[in-house]
Amino acid sequence: ESPHYLRELIRKTRSLTDKPFGVGVVLAFPHEKNIQVILDEKVAVLQVYWGECSEELVLKAHQSGVKVVPQVGSLDKANKAIYAGVDAIIVQGREAGGHVISQDALISLLPKVADLVGDRDIPVIAAGGIVDGRGYVAALALGAQGVCLGTRFLATQESRAHPTYKRKLVEFDRTEYTDVFGRARWPGAPHRVLYTPFFNDWKSLPPHQNEADQPVIGHSTIHDREIEIRRLAGTVPNVTATGDIEGMVMYAGQSVGLIKEILPAGEVVKRLVEEAQLLIKHKFGDILLTHS
Structure with missing residues (x-):
């Protein structure tokens, strides 16, 4: 754990933007001090991964005004997250890079979690193998309200990857x-x-x-x-x-x-949204017209 360094990073980030941001924590490693810093600093979102997102943790975060978003790789973990009182759920498919908690492909797991969440006010976010507008639209069609990209942002000018x-x-x-x-x-x-x-x-x-x-x-x-x-x-x-x-x-x-060039992070987001809008308007718009 590096609580003092984390506090510096949070405060530096705050000096660069007035927008909300989050901090990710891997629960498989010592994390109590880092989480306390996140709560003390009242960061907008605590994103947790690879461990038990307990009701106690969620309650403690909520008492500090911090939203909790776990990343899950199974229907069972999604169900536990719902009953812990989380604010959103990231669904990771086996397609994802880095450490993979899921055994299921996103195309099968995502709609199951979306159905499980139902009409609860818990946004479902898709992760794993999404790099462009096509993946974004596919995730929306499968029940997601948003997407989480990893590899695509590694390949950006701002990334600290070598x-x-x-x-x-x-x-x-x-x-x-x-x-x-x-x-x-x-x-x-x-x-x-x-x-x-x-x-x-x-x-x-x-x-x-x-x-x-x-x-x-x-x-x-x-x-x-x-x-x-x-x-x-x-x-x-x-x-x-x-x-x-x-x-x-x-x-x-x-x-x-599907990644062909190193782009600014802002351009990645811009293209993601524009590609998705064009797909929905032209391809899926035609489908709606054909069947109306």
């Missing part, structure tokens, strides 16, 4: 669901990665081996601290990373092949 990582997101179009990275630090946490030459060489790593057995291949600054990166660690190369960058893990969702 330039080599960004370049690979444009260069490669194949991903793989695996567990070879970060086994020692985060066991039992499968992930989707770019199918790079490095991954091809190490994809058959025996189950008893992990990054603790491997040499240091680079360094990086994370949370204001310099860390070592071992081969097969789960640490992605950020802009500060040095060493064997191409030998580091590169998370990516299944639709990475």
